Amino acid sequence: MSNERLLLVDDDKELCSLLMEYLSAEGYQVDAAYGAEQAIDMLQGQRYSLMVLDIMMPGTTGLELLQQIRPSHKLPVIMLTGRGDEIDRILGLEMGADDYLGKPCNPRELLARIRAVLRRSAAQAPAEGRLTDEAVVIGPISVNPSTREAKVSGELLELTSAEFNVLTYLMQHAGQVLSKEQLTRWVLHRELTAYDRAIDVHVSRVRQKLVPHFSGSGRDKIDGKELIKTVRGQGYIFVFTGQQGQG
Incomplete structure (x- = not known):
């Protein structure tokens, strides 16, 4: 079991259940929040390695949630967006998201994105273009x-x-x-x-x-x-x- 805990934030409970099952089988600890308020409560009570955030949620949107949490929470964020919502993707990246993936998403592709972002946040650069340790x-x-x-x-x-x-x-x-x-x-x-x-x-x-x-x-x-x-x-x-x- 990995020490890395993920937070899924999406009002689609069926999708969350599917992704939780898939990502848990890959060794991650996974929690789900079905709205912005629940996500904020969970972020305050638990340390997460990464958040997967749906942009289009009823009430407080994913973009609004990202804007709220970014000043105090530095965890990596992968956005889930509609296939054609380029403006939302750009806004999300400008607000501090690390990557994005269009919905409906392939769980295997999401897993690959999660692994890539976690590697990057841990400063484990690939062999090609490796960052040197010198300032x-x-x-x-x-x-x-x-x-x-x-x-x-x-x-x-x-x-x-x-x-x-x-x-x-x-x-x-x-x-x-x-x-x-x-x-x-x-x-x-x-x-x-x-x-x-x-x-x-x-x-x-x-x-x-x-x-x-x-x-x-x-x-x-x-x-x-x-x-x-x-x-x-x-x-x-x-x-x-x-x-x-x-x-």
């Missing part, structure tokens, strides 16, 4: 894979696990274009698929969180908006000015 310092920005901390001029940068890995990979390959395929494989532990914008959203969130640390300051002549550039048709590149170092 990287570029200008006032530092990332430390050992402690999973990112800082700007000594001030902690609040990043999700996926956002931290995006920033770290880009900084470890500063000046080099990383394709969306590479980043999706390294950060999300899966292949990039058609119309998949998960990596784009994670990169956008990293940019947004860097900007306030530079706006109006002119520190090291770095423009927060320009630190990570999009190379059309190729991917993303961390563009650095000022001094680069490692420590």
